[in-house]
Amino acid sequence: MTDDGEPDLEARLVEQETFEPPASFVEQANVADESIYEEFEEDWPHAWTQAADMLDWDSAYSEVLDESEGPFYEWFADGTLNASYNCVDRHVENGDKNRAAIQWEGEHGETRTYTYQDLYREVNEFAAALRDLGVEEDDVVTLYMPMVPELPIAMLACARIGAPHSVVFAGFSADALATRMNAADSRYLITCDGYYRRGEPLDHLQKANDGLSSVEHGVDATVVVDRLGEDGFGHDLKGNQHDWDGLVEAHQSARVEPVERNAEDMLFLMYTSGTTGQPKGVKHTTGGYLAYTTWTSHAVLDLEPEDTYWCSADIGWITGHSYIVYGPLSLGTTTVMYEGTPDFPERDRLWELVEKYAVDVFYTAPTAVRAFMKWGSQFPERHDLSSLRLLGTVGEPINPRAWKWYYKHIGNEECPIVDTWWQTETGGMMITTLPGINTMKPGSAGPPLPGIDARVVDATGEEIEAGHAGYLTVSRPWPGMLRTLYQNDERFIEEYWNEYSDPDADRWVYFPEDGAKIDDDGYITILGRVDDVLNVSGHRLGTMEIESAIVGVEGVAEAAVVGGDHEVTGEAVYAYVILEDGYEGTGEMHDAIVEGVNEAIGPIAKPERVIFTPELPKTRSGKIMRRLLEEIANGEELGDTTTLRNPDIVEDIQVKVQD
Ligand code: WTA
Numbered sequence: 001m002t003d004d005g006e007p008d009l010e011a012r013l014v015e016q017e018t019f020e021p022p023a024s025f026v027e028q029a030n031v032a033d034e035s036i037y038e039e040f041e042e043d044w045p046h047a048w049t050q051a052a053d054m055l056d057w058d059s060a061y062s063e064v065l066d067e068s069e070g071p072f073y074e075w076f077a078d079g080t081l082n083a084s085y086n087c088v089d090r091h092v093e094n095g096d097k098n099r100a101a102i103q104w105e106g107e108h109g110e111t112r113t114y115t116y117q118d119l120y121r122e123v124n125e126f127a128a129a130l131r132d133l134g135v136e137e138d139d140v141v142t143l144y145m146p147m148v149p150e151l152p153i154a155m156l157a158c159a160r161i162g163a164p165h166s167v168v169f170a171g172f173s174a175d176a177l178a179t180r181m182n183a184a185d186s187r188y189l190i191t192c193d194g195y196y197r198r199g200e201p202l203d204h205l206q207k208a209n210d211g212l213s214s215v216e217h218g219v220d221a222t223v224v225v226d227r228l229g230e231d232g233f234g235h236d237l238k239g240n241q242h243d244w245d246g247l248v249e250a251h252q253s254a255r256v257e258p259v260e261r262n263a264e265d266m267l268f269l270m271y272t273s274g275t276t277g278q279p280k281g282v283k284h285t286t287g288g289y290l291a292y293t294t295w296t297s298h299a300v301l302d303l304e305p306e307d308t309y310w311c312s313a314d315i316g317w318i319t320g321h322s323y324i325v326y327g328p329l330s331l332g333t334t335t336v337m338y339e340g341t342p343d344f345p346e347r348d349r350l351w352e353l354v355e356k357y358a359v360d361v362f363y364t365a366p367t368a369v370r371a372f373m374k375w376g377s378q379f380p381e382r383h384d385l386s387s388l389r390l391l392g393t394v395g396e397p398i399n400p401r402a403w404k405w406y407y408k409h410i411g412n413e414e415c416p417i418v419d420t421w422w423q424t425e426t427g428g429m430m431i432t433t434l435p436g437i438n439t440m441k442p443g444s445a446g447p448p449l450p451g452i453d454a455r456v457v458d459a460t461g462e463e464i465e466a467g468h469a470g471y472l473t474v475s476r477p478w479p480g481m482l483r484t485l486y487q488n489d490e491r492f493i494e495e496y497w498n499e500y501s502d503p504d505a506d507r508w509v510y511f512p513e514d515g516a517k518i519d520d521d522g523y524i525t526i527l528g529r530v531d532d533v534l535n536v537s538g539h540r541l542g543t544m545e546i547e548s549a550i551v552g553v554e555g556v557a558e559a560a561v562v563g564g565d566h567e568v569t570g571e572a573v574y575a576y577v578i579l580e581d582g583y584e585g586t587g588e589m590h591d592a593i594v595e596g597v598n599e600a601i602g603p604i605a606k607p608e609r610v611i612f613t614p615e616l617p618k619t620r621s622g623k624i625m626r627r628l629l630e631e632i633a634n635g636e637e638l639g640d641t642t643t644l645r646n647p648d649i650v651e652d653i654q655v656k657v658q659d
Contacts, residue, residue, distance in 0.1 A: 017400070019407070019440040021416040025389060029436025031299045036434070040450035047451055048075070048479055051295035052287070055330070056090050057081045058260045061287070065477065071497045071508040072484065073477040074264050075288035082258035083267055083290050084160035087329035088123055089258065091116040096305065100334040103308065103357055104149045107196040107340030112149055116332070119153070121253075126150075127157040128254035129247040133188065133221040137162035137259060140186040140269060144177050144208055146170040146195035147339045150225045150244060151315050152325045154190045159267060159286075162259040163188075166269040166281075169316030170195070170204060172602040177211030180271045183281055184486060185217060190244075192225040193232050198344045201231040209235070223247060263287025269486050270318055272424040273542035274495060275532045281486030282318075282424050289427045290326055292480025296428040296449070297327030300418055301361055302390050302435055310336035311363040312350065317539070318424040319394055322480075323363060327428070342368060348379040351410075358387040362410070365538040366398035369406045370568050377409040385410060390435055392418040395538025396570045397526050403442035421445040421526050423512055424540070425496065427480030430454060431524050444525040452478055456518045461500040461509070464518075469527055472516040473500050473509050481510070532626075534563040534571050541573070541605050549600035550575055550607075553592050555583035560616050560624050564608065564633030572608035573597075574633040576616055576653065585612030609633070611656050615649045617641070632657050 026032055040047040045065040052061065061079030091099070097117035104112040114122065135141060141158050143165050145151040151167070158165040166184050168177050170192075181189070191208040194201050205224060212219055224237060225244040237243060261267075267286045271279040297303045301323065309328050313319035315337075328335040336357055342350045350372075354362060372379070391411050398406075398419055407417055417440060421431035431454055433439070433446035440446070448454035453476040455463050464470040485492040500509035515527035529535060532543040543561040550559035558578040563571035577593060579585060590610045597605050617625045620643065631638050632654050641647045 017442060019442070021435055021438070021440070022414050024414065025416055026436045030302050030304070031434050032436035034437045036437075036450050037447075044451055044476070048291070051291040051479060052076050052079070054294045054298065055081055055086050055287075055291055061263060067477070070506060071477070071493065071501070071510070072489070073481065075285075075477075075479045076263040076291065079263045079287055080260045081263065081287060081290070082160065082162075082261055083286055083326065083330075084123060084127075084156045085258040086290060086294075087156055087159075087326060088116060088120050091305075091332040092120050094332075096332055099305065099332065100308075101329060102149055102152065102335055102337055104337045105339065105353060107199070107344060114149060119156070122153045122248070123156045123160060124255050125248045125251045125253075126153055127160040127256040128251040129223075130157055130163065130188075131161060131256065132251070133223070133242070135161065135163050135188055138266070139163045139188065140184045141165050141188040141190065142177070142181050142184065142186040143167045144170060144172075144189060144191045144204075144211070145225065146192055146204065146227070147314060147337055148192060148195065148225055148227055149337065150190075150192070152329075152337070155268070155315075155321075155325055156329075160256055160258050162261050162265065164266040164268050166271070167316055167321065168271070169314060169602070171314075171316070171604055173599050174207045174210035175214070175600050176602060177208065178214035180279065181211070181215045181219075182217070183271070183279070184269055187217065187220040189219055189222045190225075191222060192227050193235070194228045195339060196228075198341060201228050201233075203233045205235050206233065261286045264483070266483075268321065270321065270424055272318070273533055273540045273545060275542060275544060277542070277544045277548045279542075279545070280491070280495065281488070282482045283484050283486050284427055284480075285483055288479035288481070290330060292428045292478065293322040293327035294330040296480075297323065297331055297333075299434060300420060300429050300432055300449070301327070301363065301392060303328060303331050303333045303361060305332035307360040308334045308336060308357050308387075309361045309363075310338075310354070310357070310359045312338065312342070312368065313363070313365065313394070318427075319363075322428050323394075342371065343375070346379075347375045348382050351380045351383040351385060354385055354388065355383040360387055361390045361392070362388055363392035363394065365395040366393050366402055367396065367537040367569055369393065369398065369402045370570075372410075373402055373405040374568060377405075380409050385412065388412075388415050390418070391415045392420055394420045394422070394429075396535045397528065398443065400442035407442075416440060419445045421514075421524070425482040425512070426478070427482065430474070430478070431526075441519075441523055444519070444523045446524070447522045448524065452476070454524060456516045456524065457500065466518055466520045469515060469517045471499075471530065472512055472514045472524070472526070474512065475509050477508075534561075534573065536563070536566075536571050536573060536604060537569040539604050541601070545601060546573060546575070546597055546605050546607075549597045549605070550577060550593055552600065553596035555580050555589060556593065558616065560626065560629055561607070562626050562629045562633055564630070566608065573605060574629070574657075575607040575610045576629055577610055577612050578614065578616060579612060609657070611653060613649065613653050613656065615646055617647075617650050617653070618645050619643055620645050629653075
């Protein structure tokens with residue numbers, strides 16, 4: 001941050017090298033003609049029919065984009081379709097019923113293969129079960145599940161009957177589940193008895209039940225998947241709790257006609273962190289979202305139906321929604337799902353799976369690449385990775401050193417890498433190279449995709465010169481964009497459209513809250529969030545959410561949370577805490593704070609460091625100087641402290657952090 005509180009983006013710039021896509025890749029690429037950029041420019045928004053045409057519509061749309069109510073844009077608005085039909089039925093009808101849709105691998109090495117026919121059967125049976133439980137079109141169904149095949153099956157069953165799903169990451173706490181169910185007024189929960197982590201069964205149902213007890217409006221029905229069998233924790237199912245297998249058995253051979261949904265009807269909700277304590281309910285629609293994820297899976301991930309594709313994200317995040325479930329299944333590809341962690345039982349687990357399933361395309365997070373790099377190249381070297389054709393990353397900037405390690409040790413210098421910038425809100429990829437066309441520059445995501453009008457501007461909204469840092473903006477709508485925040489149009493405008501739009505001129509500019517720079521070739525390098533959102537292992541966490549969890553702990557008076565640099569996770573949570581009189585910064589207090597965060601949010605948000613201090617550095621107007629707290633966390637030289645009300649405290653805190 002600079003002294004006026006603005007983030008100092010120039011300080012985050014990096015230098016670049018270039019790599020060309022290998023000829024062997026270009027020859028077979030789905031998109032290899034660079035005229036696609038011009039085509040989208042000249043024929044915008046009509047060119048987006050390319051994406052919509054990849055879907056099967058029940059009734060055709062007459063208009064591509066309705067801009068009349070910006071920023072509440074509508075895409076393919078009067079068309080109707082069903083996402084479950086597009087991801088399942090059409091492949092069965094097209095003669096691909098015996099192709100694997102999902103290859104699932106449990107942590108213990110059990111495997112389950114679902115062909116498209118299997119998926120068709122399971123989705124239908126579960127859709128019939130949901131209907132019987134009383135789920136109606138437009139009811140929000142919450143899915144609080146780990147990486148088991150029943151998760152995508154439940155998503156597709158919801159889509160089939162037109163009930164939007166709201167998936168809550170299984171690593172989130174009971175409180176986080178309750179907050180999301182309350183916010184979405186969701187009366188149905190699909191969950192799981194537990195799952196395995198590093199060989200140990202985890203009790204997930206206990207967490208789910210704890211969450212359920214705080215759901216204000218009560219819950220009509222819960223469905224529980226039995227993942228652990230004999231390793232289970234022996235919870236009895238309560239009155240309105242049903243066993244998944246029993247339900248499905250009771251609906252054996254049932255068929256449910258896919259509901260005709262309007263393109264603009266909600267497909268799902270996904271809660272994500274923002275700058276306030278309250279997560280935002282991002283709303284995605286059936287037509288635009290599915291068209292966009294299908295098209296980007298084809299153009300960027302280069303997926304073909306014959307491919308075996310693996311995205312190692314969790315379906316609990318947007319990456320898994322778009323690029324494990326909807327995009328790949330819509331294309332009729334085989335998608336791999338893995339339950340466990342990359343280092344169990346050994347650090348070569350992912351490479352073992354790449355070899356075993358002969359994975360063609362692999363998509364992961366930079367934090368994972370940095371961990372692989374730290375563990376060493378001997379692990380991938382144990383396996384034949386020659387099936388790989390393309391690699392990708394998502395979730396945070398990838399530093400050039402990690403990029404090059406990935407390129408060499410995983411891709412054998414034969415696979416292009418797509419560094420894809422996007423967000424929960426954008427639905428799908430926005431800024432990345434097209435792997436069959438563009439030169440790659442490690443560290444830089446690349447140019448905006450065809451049809452995406454991303455620009456880097458200064459604080460006044462003026463486009464800035466190449467090489468200088470500024471703010472990323474998107475000046476034109478795109479089909480995969482969020483439509484609003486659930487039942488909160490006002491906050492939608494406030495969060496994303498207030499900064500650079502000119503409502504009087506009906507000019508709407510989307511602000512994703514990322515810093516960026518652009519180079520002479522139009523390549524965009526993302527410099528990180530400019531709001532109070534941290535990116536820990538590619539997961540978005542609001543500092544406000546963590547701070548309110550900490551001040552909820554008995555004895556805490558005030559807390560300030562910032563991100564410190566971390567070799568593997570990218571950022572780590574640093575919590576500076578002021579205690580109430582009579583409390584001391586003991587080991588117990590430390591543990592209570594860490595546990596408080598664990599309970600309110602989940603283990604991903606746990607502070608790496610808790611620093612007790614009698615005061616926080618504040619400006620004369622009383623604002624906490626977060627810039628200083630960040631610099632202290634990173635052991636950097638401190639900027640100007642003369643504007644502080646209490647400059648002496650800084651050195652005090654510095655000493656504590658260095659201890
Ligand atoms: C960051 C994840 C740099 C960015 C799909 C964004 C990235 C936030 C990249 C969204 C990338 C995502 N390079 N930064 N390739 N991809 N980000 O909503 O700060 O979990 O705003 O969506 O992650 O995180 P979200």
